[in-house]
Amino acid sequence: MSKSFGDVWIFGDYRDYFQNRITLQLIAKGKDLAEMLNTGTTVVLLGEQVHQYAMEYVAHGANTVMVAEHPKLKEYEVETYTTLLSQWVKSYRPEIFIAGATSFGREFFPRLAKRLRTGLSADCVDLEVDPKSLLLVQTTPAFGGELLAEVVTPDRRPQMATVHPGVFRELPHNSEAVGRIIYPDVDVFPEPRVKVIRSRPPIKGKVSLEDASVVIAGGMGLRSKEQFELLYELAELLEGEVGATRPAILSGWADEERLLGQTGKSVKAKLVISIGTSGALQFTTGIQGAETVIAINRDPDAPVFRIVDLGLVADAAAVLPILIETLRRRL
Amino acid sequence: MIKYRESKISAHHNYLVNDMLTPGFVVGEPDKQGGFYFLADKVLAGESMPRISCRLLEEGSGNLLVELNWNRIQSNPKACIHQSIPGGFQILLSSGNVLLEVQTQAFANGYLTRIKARLYDEKGFLRIEPLGDSIKVHDAEKPVLDSPFSFSP
Ligand SMILES: Cc1cc2nc3c(=O)[nH]c(=O)nc-3n(C[C@H](O)[C@H](O)[C@H](O)COP(=O)(O)OP(=O)(O)OC[C@H]3O[C@@H](n4cnc5c(N)ncnc54)[C@H](O)[C@@H]3O)c2cc1C
Numbered sequence: 001m002s003k004s005f006g007d008v009w010i011f012g013d014y015r016d017y018f019q020n021r022i023t024l025q026l027i028a029k030g031k032d033l034a035e036m037l038n039t040g041t042t043v044v045l046l047g048e049q050v051h052q053y054a055m056e057y058v059a060h061g062a063n064t065v066m067v068a069e070h071p072k073l074k075e076y077e078v079e080t081y082t083t084l085l086s087q088w089v090k091s092y093r094p095e096i097f098i099a100g101a102t103s104f105g106r107e108f109f110p111r112l113a114k115r116l117r118t119g120l121s122a123d124c125v126d127l128e129v130d131p132k133s134l135l136l137v138q139t140t141p142a143f144g145g146e147l148l149a150e151v152v153t154p155d156r157r158p159q160m161a162t163v164h165p166g167v168f169r170e171l172p173h174n175s176e177a178v179g180r181i182i183y184p185d186v187d188v189f190p191e192p193r194v195k196v197i198r199s200r201p202p203i204k205g206k207v208s209l210e211d212a213s214v215v216i217a218g219g220m221g222l223r224s225k226e227q228f229e230l231l232y233e234l235a236e237l238l239e240g241e242v243g244a245t246r247p248a249i250l251s252g253w254a255d256e257e258r259l260l261g262q263t264g265k266s267v268k269a270k271l272v273i274s275i276g277t278s279g280a281l282q283f284t285t286g287i288q289g290a291e292t293v294i295a296i297n298r299d300p301d302a303p304v305f306r307i308v309d310l311g312l313v314a315d316a317a318a319v320l321p322i323l324i325e326t327l328r329r330r331l
Numbered sequence: 332m333i334k335y336r337e338s339k340i341s342a343h344h345n346y347l348v349n350d351m352l353t354p355g356f357v358v359g360e361p362d363k364q365g366g367f368y369f370l371a372d373k374v375l376a377g378e379s380m381p382r383i384s385c386r387l388l389e390e391g392s393g394n395l396l397v398e399l400n401w402n403r404i405q406s407n408p409k410a411c412i413h414q415s416i417p418g419g420f421q422i423l424l425s426s427g428n429v430l431l432e433v434q435t436q437a438f439a440n441g442y443l444t445r446i447k448a449r450l451y452d453e454k455g456f457l458r459i460e461p462l463g464d465s466i467k468v469h470d471a472e473k474p475v476l477d478s479p480f481s482f483s484p
Contacts, residue, residue, distance in 0.1 A: 051345070052438035053354060059342030059440065069350070091333040173440060174342060175376035178477050181340040181352055184333045 005037040006092065007057075007064065009158065011109070012045035012100035014053040015076070022100030024060045024170035026163060029127055031061050031171070033096060035138065036129035042066055042182075044088065046081060048074040058179035061171045066182045072189050075196045078108045083190045086115045091174075091184075094158045096136050098127065101162040107258065109162050118156035123262065124163045125285050135159070140283060141262060148257075166210075166266020166289040207241060207257045214240025215258055215269045217287060220247045221297060221316050228253040228318045231275065237327045243267065245283050252270020260286035276316045279304025336350045339475045343375035344442040346381065347465040348474075352443070353477030358450075358458050358468055359386075362483045365395070367452035369459060372401075374442070381444040382479075383433055387422075393453040396430065397422060419444070 010286055013023050018085075021127065023043065030041040040063035045054055047069070056064040066085060089097065094149060097112075099105035101123045113120035121138035124268040125148070128137045135152045136159040142149035153159040209215060216235045222228045231242045244254040259265065262282040272290040276297065284307050295308045298315050305311040312319065341354035348356055348371075359368030361384065372382035380402065387396045389409070398406040402420060404413050411430060412423040419434035432447040446466050450459040459466050468474070 051347070051443050052441060054352065055342050055345065055438070055441045055443075058340050065340060087333065160419050175441070177342040179342070179353060181338050182335050183337070183351060184335040253376060 005039045005095040005134075006040040006158070007040045007094050008034040008037070009089075009094040009097040010041065010043045010062070011097070011105060012043045012053060012065070013100050013102055013104050014045070014047070014050065014056075015104070017056070020064040020100075020102065020165070021170055022102060022105075022163070022165045023057065025165070025168040026048060026058060026098050026100060026153055027061045028171045029163070029168040030096075030098065032128050033127060034063075036131070037095060037134060039095065040064060042094065044085065044325055046073045046084065053300045054181060056173075056210070058177050059173045059175060061174075061177070062099070062179055064180040064182060066184065068184065068186045070186060070189075075199060076104055077192050077194065077196060078111065079190050079192045081108050082111045082115060084186060085112055088184060089116055089158060097158040097160045099162050101164050105162045109160065113160045116158070116160075116235060117149070118158060118298070119153040120160045120162070122162050124161045125167050125281075127161060127163065136161070141285075144164075164262065164266065164285055166268060167285065169268070169289065207255075209241050209243050209258065209260070209265045209267050212241035212267065213270045213279075214238045215243050215260075215267050215272045215287070215290070216240055217243040217245070217272055217277060217283075218248055218253070219245040219275070219277030219283070220251070221278075222253070223276075223317065225251070225253045226252065227320070230324065233324050234273070234327070235322065237324065238271075240269070240271075243286070245277050245280075274304060274308070275320070277304055278302050279307060339477045341373070341477070342441065343376045344378070344381070344444070346371045346446065347442045348446075348468050350462065350465070353475050353481065355382075355473075356468065356471050357473040357476060357480060358471045359452055360472060361386075361480065365453075367450070367458065369448075369450060371444070371446065371476075373476050375479070379435070379437070379442055381419075381433055381442075382437055383431075383446075385450075387429075387430060387450060388453055390451045391455065393451075393455065396424070402433070465481055 010026045010239045034041045042064040043057040043062045044066045121140045124140045126139035138151045161200045216231045218231045235242045243260040244258045262285045268289040270291045272287045272293045274295045293308045294310045295304045296312045300313045338351040338353045340352045345352035357374040360370040369385040386398045396409045397411040410425045414421045420433040435444045
C-alpha cells in the first residue's frame with residue numbers, strides 16, 4: 001500500500017497583498033509539490049476580515065483555505081501566531097509547510113519549527129519533491145551564498161522552508177474556482193508578552209521595481225556613477241526602472257531601494273537587461289523571475305551568461321551610448 | 332483533532348452565513364407550493380449581483396408576505412417595499428420595518444454578500460436570524476450550493 005501524505009501547507013501572508021505576491025507564488029509551487037505526493041494544498045490564514053484573501057487564494061489554485069478569524073488576530077503577533085499554528089500542525093499533520101521569507105515568515109517560522117522540533121531551511125530559492133524518496137529538497141544559498149545547498153528533512157514533520165519572494169511564478173486568477181474552507185475552533189489565545197501599541201507602514205520611495213515590466217540592472221562593470229546614470233536614460237526610453245547590484249549601491253551609484261537580489265528586491269519583469277554584473281547567485285535570485293534576461297559583460301566567461309536568454313560580450317562603456325542613441329532614433 | 336466547521340468557497344462570490352463563506356445555500360423547499368424558502372443562489376463568474384429568491388411568511392399566521400425572484404418582487408400581497416441601498420437592497424414591511432437586507436461588498440477581484448433578516452417558516456420555526464453582521468441559518472436544506480440551484484420544472 002502506498003504511503004498517504006498530509007497536505008502541503010502555505011502560510012497566507014496577505015499584508016500589502018497587491019504588492020506582496022509571495023503567497024500566490026507559493027500556492028503555485030505548493031501545487032506541484034502536492035501533485036508529486038498525491039495530496040492537496042492548504043493555505044492557512046489568520047486575521048480579521050480576511051474573506052477576500054481566502055477567495056484570492058482559491059482563485060490562484062489553493063484546494064483548501066484554513067481560516068482563523070478573530071479580532072485578536074488583527075495585528076500580527078509572533079507568540080499568538082506560533083502557538084495557534086503549532087496547535088494546528090499537531091492536529092492536522094501537514095507533510096510540508098512553507099512561508100515567504102518576508103519579515104513575517106522570517107520572524108515566526110523559525111520559532112514555529114523549533115516549537116514543532118522540526119527542521120527549517122531559510123530563504124530557499126527552489127523546492128522540489130525527490131521522485132524516489134518523496135522528500136522535499138530545499139535549495140538554499142549557504143556559506144554566504146558561495147554554494148547552493150540541497151537540504152532534506154528525512155525524519156521530522158512537517159518539512160519546513162521559507163522561500164525568497166519572486167522565485168516562483170503565480171498561477172493566473174481563475175474566478176470559476178471553488179475550494180474548501182475550514183474554520184478550526186479557536187478560542188484559546190496565549191497572553192502575549194509583547195503589546196503592539198501602534199503599527200505604521202514604512203515610508204516608501206517611488207521606485208516600483210517589483211511591478212516594472214522592464215528593468216535595467218547595473219553592476220560594477222559600469223565603473224563610475226556617471227556611466228551608471230546612463231541606465232536611467234535607457235530605462236526611460238524603454239519605460240522601465242533601474243536596479244543595481246549590492247556593490248553598485250555600496251559605491252553610492254544608486255539608492256538602497258534599487259537593490260536587486262537575495263537581500264533586495266525580486267522582479268518579475270518581461271525584460272531585464274543586466275549590464276556589467278558578474279551574475280553572482282545572490283544577485284541573480286532577484287532577476288530569475290523575469291521572462292527574458294539579456295546581459296552585457298566584457299568577460300565571455302562571466303557567470304551571468306549562464307542564466308541569460310541573450311548575451312552580448314562587449315564593453316558597456318562603448319555599447320550603452322550606441323544603444324541609447326539607436327533606441328532614441330527608433331522610438 | 333481540533334474541531335472545525337467546514338464549507339465551500341467560490342473564488343468569485345460568496346455569502347456570509349453562520350460566520351462562514353459559502354457560494355450559495357437553500358433554507359426551506361423552493362419547490363413546495365406556498366411554503367417558506369430562502370435561496371441564495373450561486374453567482375456565476377462575470378456577474379456582480381447576488382441571486383436571492385425567497386418566499387417570506389408572516390410570523391405566527393404563516394401568511395405570505397412577499398415573494399422574490401432573483402432580487403425582484405414577484406408576488407406582494409402585503410404591500411412590502413423594495414428599496415435600493417448602497418451595494419444592495421432592502422425589503423420593508425408596510426409598517427416600515429426592515430424584513431430583509433442584502434448588501435454586497437466588492438473586493439478587487441470578487442464579491443461578498445451579507446444578509447440580515449429574521450425569518451420564520453410556515454410552522455412558526457425560526458429559520459434565519461441575525462448573527463453579527465450577517466445571519467445564522469437553522470436546518471438549511473442545502474447549506475452549500477456550489478452550482479446554481481435548479482427548480483423542478
Ligand atoms: C550573504 C550575501 C548576500 C548578498 N546579497 C546580495 C544581493 O542581494 N544583491 C547583490 O547584487 N549582491 C549581493 N551580494 C554580493 C554578491 O555576492 C556579488 O558580490 C555582487 O552581486 C557582485 O556585484 P557586481 O556584479 O556588480 O560586481 P562584480 O562581481 O565585481 O562584477 C562586475 C562585472 O562587470 C564586468 N565588467 C567589468 N568591466 C566591464 C565593462 N567595461 N563592460 C562590461 N562588463 C564589465 C566584469 O567582467 C564582471 O563580471 C551578497 C553577498 C553575500 C555574501
